[in-house]
Each structure stands twice: as C-alpha cells, then as structure tokens.
Amino acid sequence: MADAQIPDKPALEGLESKWDAAWTEQGTYLFDRLRAAEVGRAGIFSVDTPPPTASGSLHIGHVFSYTHTDVKVRFERMRGKTVFYPMGWDDNGLPTERRVQNYYGVRCDPTLSYDADFAPPYEGGDNKSSRAADQVPVSRRNFIELCEKLTVEDEKHFEALWRALGLSVDWTQTYRTISDETMRTSQLAFLRNLERDEAYQAMAPTLWDIDFRSAIAQAELEDRDQPAAYHRVAFHKADGSGDVHIETTRPELLPACVALVAHPDDERYQPLFGTTVRTPLFDVEVPVLAHPLAQQDKGSGIAMICTFGDVTDIIWWRELDLPNRTILGQDGRVIDEAPDVIVTDAAKAAYAELAGKTVFSAKKRVVELLQESGEMEGDPKPFTHAVKFFEKGDRPLEIVSTRQWYLRNGARDEALREKLIALGREVSWHPDFMRVRYENWTNGLTGDWLVSRQRFFGVPIPVWYGLDENGDRDYARVLTPDVAALPVDPTTDVPAGYTADQRGVPGGFDGEKDIFDTWATSSLTPQLAGGWERDPELWNLVAPFDVRPQGQDIIRTWLFSTMLRSALEDGRAPWTDAAISGFIVDPDRKKMSKSKGNVVTPADILAQHGSDAVRYWAASSRLGTDAAFDPQNPTQIKIGRRLAIKVLNAAKFVLSFPVPEGAQITHALDASMLATLDGVVRDATKALETYDHARALEVAESFFWTFCDDYLELVKERAYDQTDVGQASAALALRTALSTLLRLFAPVISFATEESWSWFNDGSVHAAPWPEPLDIDGDPGVLTVVGEALIGIRRAKTEAKASQKTHVTRATIAGPAASIAAVRLAEGDLKAVGRIAEIVYADADDLAVTDIELAPQEI
16 A cells, blocks of 8 residues: 555646656556467457548547547456557658648659758748749659658657557557558558459549649548539530530530530430530530430530539440540640540630640630630629539649559449448447448449559559550559569569569560559558558457547548458458547537638647546547537536546545455445445446447546545544544445546546556556446445435525534434435434534425524634
8 A cells, every 4th residue: 555655735737747657667558469369359459540640730639539449448458358559650641742842842753863962951841832833853762751751750749649648559569551561561452452353453534633643532522612603605506407505614624525415304405315516616516415414403404524524524424435535634734635526727726725724724715715706605604512622632623534543342343332331230330320421431432442643652552564565554464573572662673574674665664653542551450550461360369350440531431441451351341340439629510620720739738738637528528429629618628627636636535544454334324325336337337338438437427526525525524533433334435436436437537547546556547457346235325315415404504604614403304204214324424524413303205404503603
C-alpha cells in the first residue's frame, strides 16, 4: 500500500507526461506475443486502427473517434484479452505531395536528373495554394526524398499528441504506407489480383483533376454547388426542315458532340429518333437517339452527348456505342488537333479559335461565335447546380480518355457484388444502420475501381511493358516481377530477361510510371499491420481483426475497399465488427472541415483542459452520433474535468480511512451501496461489450455522484470513529467501491484513475482485472431511501435558513412502512451526518422530512 505517495492537493496537471513515461517504461500496452500464442485467437482483441494522413493536421474529430476506440480497447485489455493495437501512418497520396510542394517550394519534374546536393529553397510553407511557376523543379527522386523527410517529422508530432491523449497503442507496432515492407505487401496483393484477372487496364473515360494531373476514383468524389448557365443552342435537321434546340451548360464541348438524346417516351422527339442533325458551328452530322436516362423535364428535354461533359455522357457513350471525340487534354485545355469529323474550312477555323484555351475561355469564345452565327437563342440563363470535384481539389473535374489500371469491385460483376453485400451482413455494425450506407454504396457503384494515379510519391505499380519494333508499348505484353524481387520501382528497376540499356528502345521495355491510389494501399491495413505474407504466425493470431473503427464519411472508401481486398484474397470479411463514429459539428450543427474554416485543432484544448476532460467529452457521445463542439464554451469538457478532479479528491478521502485486518461488510447501508454498485458493473459491462461506451460512462458517473454526495457523507463519521463497531464495514465498503469505480472509469479518464490507483495498488489500473459483481447480500433500496432522507434533512435546514452544520434536536421523517424500515437500518449514519439528536417516524404515502427542530444556537 502506498498511502504516503498521496499528494496534499491532488491535481490533473502533469499527469499526462508522468503516466505516458511510466506506461512506456513498464511496457503496459505492449502486445504480448508469447501470451498471444498461448491463448490463441479467441484470447486476442485486434484493432484495424485508422492510419491518419501524416501530411495533414489532427483535428478535434480525430480525438473524438480515436478515443472511442481506445475506450473499447482498454475495456477488452482489462477483461483479460491480449490486445493488438497498432498505429499506422498514411504517408503517400496527393495531399502529401501538395504539402511538400508548399512546404519546400518545389515541384516534381520527372525529366530532371537526381541532385544529391539539392537543398530546397525554404522550409515551412503555409500549406496553402502556391503558384507552380514559383516552385523550383526537382527530380522525382529528390521530390520523394522530401516527401519522406516531411512525413517522418509530421508523424513525430502526431505520436506526441496521441500519447498526450492517452491512446493505449503499442508504439512498437507501427507501419507507414510508403515503407519497403508496405510496398512489398501492396505490390504482392496487386500481382495476385492480376493473376486472378481481378486487375486489368483499359483506355477509358476518366475523371481527371487538372491541378493534380491525375485520375480520380468514384469514391473520392464530392458534389459542390457551382454557378452555371443554360445556353439554348440550335442543331439543324439534316433534311433542312428546321432546327432542334438543346439547352446545355457546356457549349465549349460542341466540337466533341457525338449525338443528341431524348427519353424514348418523349412524344416531342419520337419522330426524330433514327434521323440525324448537324451541329452548330462545326457542321458535324450526329444521330438523334433514345435513352431512358434522358430527362423530359430538364431544359428542352433533349440533350447533346459529348465526350465527355459529365458521368452521364460516359454511360450514354458506352451503352449507345458512340465514337470518342475527346477534345480536352490532361491540362484541362482544348487540344490542338480537331476531331477528324470537323472538315469544313469554317468549322476548322472555329475550332482553331478554341485550341489551347482553358475550359472557361473556350466557353466564352464559343458563346460569342454562336451569338455571331445566330445559332444561340437568347442570353444564357444563370442557375446553380452540383458539380463533381475531387474531394481534395479546387477546380471541377474534367473527363478525359486515359489508360488506367482497375480492380474489379462488383460494379459489373453481380456475383462479386452479392458476395460483398453478404460479407457486410456478417459484420456487426455499431450502430447497425451504418450497414445500410455500405450496402447503398456497393449497390450504387457504376464502374470498377480506378487504382492508378499519375503522381510520384506512392507505391509503384509493379509492371513493365514490352516495346514493339516502333518503340511503342505493347499493352498485351505486361511484364511482372518475381515475388522474391518485391518491392520494385519499374522506373529504375529492370524486368527479368532485359538489361538496363534496353529501357525505352524498340524491342526493349518501358516501366510503368503510375503509382497506386493511396486507398489501394490503405485498403490493406489489416495485412500491413497483421503481417500478411510476412509473419504467418502473427497473421493467424490477429486476423480476421475484431474491429474496424472509423468515420462514417469513409465507409465508401476505406471500409468498402478493405472489404473488397479481403473478399478477393481470402473470401471473408476482414473484421467481425465495425465501429463507426459520427461527425464533429460546430455550434451551428455544421460539419467541421478545413474547407469551411471551422476546424478546431486539439493540442490547445488538451493543454487547457487536460486529456481526461477531452476523453470524457468524446466518450459521452454514442457511435454514429454527431457531437457539437464549441471551443468558446466546451461544456462537456468542463464537466469531464470536474469529474476527473473529483475522482482524485474522492480517492484521497476514501484512502484516509484505514481498513482493519479481517474487516467484513456488516452494515445494511454498506451492503446496499455495494449491491447497487454490482448493478452498475453489470450495466457498464454489457454496454461496453456492445460498443456503447456512452451508456457505460453514464451509469458509472451517475453512481459515482450518488456515492460522493450521499453515501460518503452518510458513512464518513462512522468510518472515522475507530470505536464504532461499524467502522470496519464502512472502511471496507469505501475501499471496495473506490477500487471498482477506478476500474470502471479507467477506460475513459485514464490518467486520473491511474494516479489514484497508484496510491494504494502496485501495477497499473489498466492491467488490473475489469470489476465483476461481488454479489453482496444487500438491498439497493436502502441507499436510495436513506439518500432521499438525507436530501430531505438538507432541504429542511436550507428552508430554515440554517447552516448544514446546525445541530437538530428532533427531526420527523414520514413515509411508507418499507421506507421507514430502510431508514431505521441506517439511522445512526443519518443522525451523524445531519447532526440530529432524535428522529421520530410517522406514516405517510411518500417519504419526506415533515418537521425539523433546530437546536438552540450558542451565543
């Protein structure tokens, strides 16, 4: 027992650094590999922890959701499970490259040679958009080195914050999504997909971000409202009988028009189906077709199909088997070469005025030309509509035709889609309604998963291509590495059977320059953390994982893609449970996001209020429920801080009462309190088993305040009095309750409970066993009734405008017989706390203090 260590004035300040250091030194949260092997998979709790993007900054939403996971982990550890709780860092991807560009003032130019002595022009950019013209071009290798340097530094800051928050992560079990081991795992999984025909490449319309110069997958899209205008444009009937008017928001794509389309039931246009019209300005003959996706009530009810204005154009183009006349290049400008169907001198001249222009400038010029030719009716009609953006991009996406790599995801494979739905239903979702979001996403997929990106910092796609006699890629001859050679970088490594001097020459080879989308690697987090194909024993101990905790906004990306990779590789779900946190919203109930400028960074909040207070705030919200956060008035955080301080002070007070050797529970009030606590233990345990940390905290906290405000007050005189025959019972009950409460609170207020526990126990509270009901033979009603009587005594003194320390000559308590009997069991404690000389009882329907006679005040 360590009572001498109890400080005179317990405080929260300094506990985070004190106990983080102690936990590290003692290895409190290390994954015990030997014990794991002994207990087997059933005795292990494994977590597929979200790897935060190292190029970003942690915000209060991260603290919110990661705390939810940590509460569950701490509970399972105390329940005796061997916990596998790793942390990953999501290093690669477009956000990292943009941050490096701004931080160092550089941009990647893969045509440049490596400069071993290169020093960036500056360090510490503001992470805002900067002009590419002002950035110093560097080689791909130099750029990647800067990416690696900055992400390592970012990871140090992240780890420091997670430690301050008290995440019980095993910091020896970490991984990076750009390490050699990660690259090997990611490349190996892809090669297996390729062998099973689950991966393929194709030339196809691609959603394209013209700033990042990269393809974008469906899961990375978001709609943003943008100003637009309808332009009423005349197409000319081929027989010269008149015009057909369409209304379009993309007049600049007229050179790419391949057809007009209307709904098959639209009587206005049924006579035109099967005929042709000629395009304005460019005089190209295009067919008029029917398709059910055409909207009769939108615009004029007939639309032009261009390659490509939006996603619907792609569907029409594919299903109606139309030609591809793409006119936009990967830089977002109109390409120089006009489609070969533009043949007249006037049409060529019109196109020449658009070549090289941005979409905005091309649109402006086309409108002018249409107005000059009289082929546009009236002025543009402004309106606002939703436009597709890359979720991290600044300008609307365009659609260009590019050759990309894809993974089959069920969009065009009904059997795979049904398998993914079935696996999703095998998972226990917390809350359950989140499963519907997964199923809606899976059923709503329109194309396979585009996994290639035209960037630099990421996992290289591990293939080369044979070159024909003209030096062009032969896409039918994809060269793959031996598994033993992984990881490889095709831009520098050489495929088997070739030499380095054959790179880029006819009859030789060319390496794939594209990298994997970051989600293509992050979708393998169970494999990365769990040692798949690297450490078979570990993999069999931890997989499938027990839980995937994450935010609801990435069900469509991270959760779905992980489910897909596991289904393709192992035919099973990657976890048994999915725990989905809600959003953090500002006081106006708007989701916090960087784009809205309402994000709160957590470091200052943790420093100001303490980690236990912040953890309490997070744990007070149920999974899947949005939580409001007002940094100017963080009410729940203040309540959490008050609770943590009260735990320290209550522990100090309880420990001031020595427990005699051989003490037993002999008093009805003590037995009642412990019997009540048994119910709390049962309720909290059941709640945490089902991922309801908020309910567990609620029942524990409610009892704690009753314990402090009523029970402690009632028994403190008896506990002090060494001559009272009930002293041992009171002291033992207090100590027992304290031990139980500290363990109940430990998953949430982890620092205050560890500090308090250390005052009278060896070892960590977080390694102590989770409390079990003591099955004390007591009546919980006694504490409830006596507590009500105590409240009545206090109220009577207050109404008499007397101090609570005022002595009472006589108090009358009225109530039902059962309630009076309960009060009599604790009469001595009630008299002591109320300073009452005599209690008189009377019959009544409800318990109440009906009369109180104050003792004369000494003058």
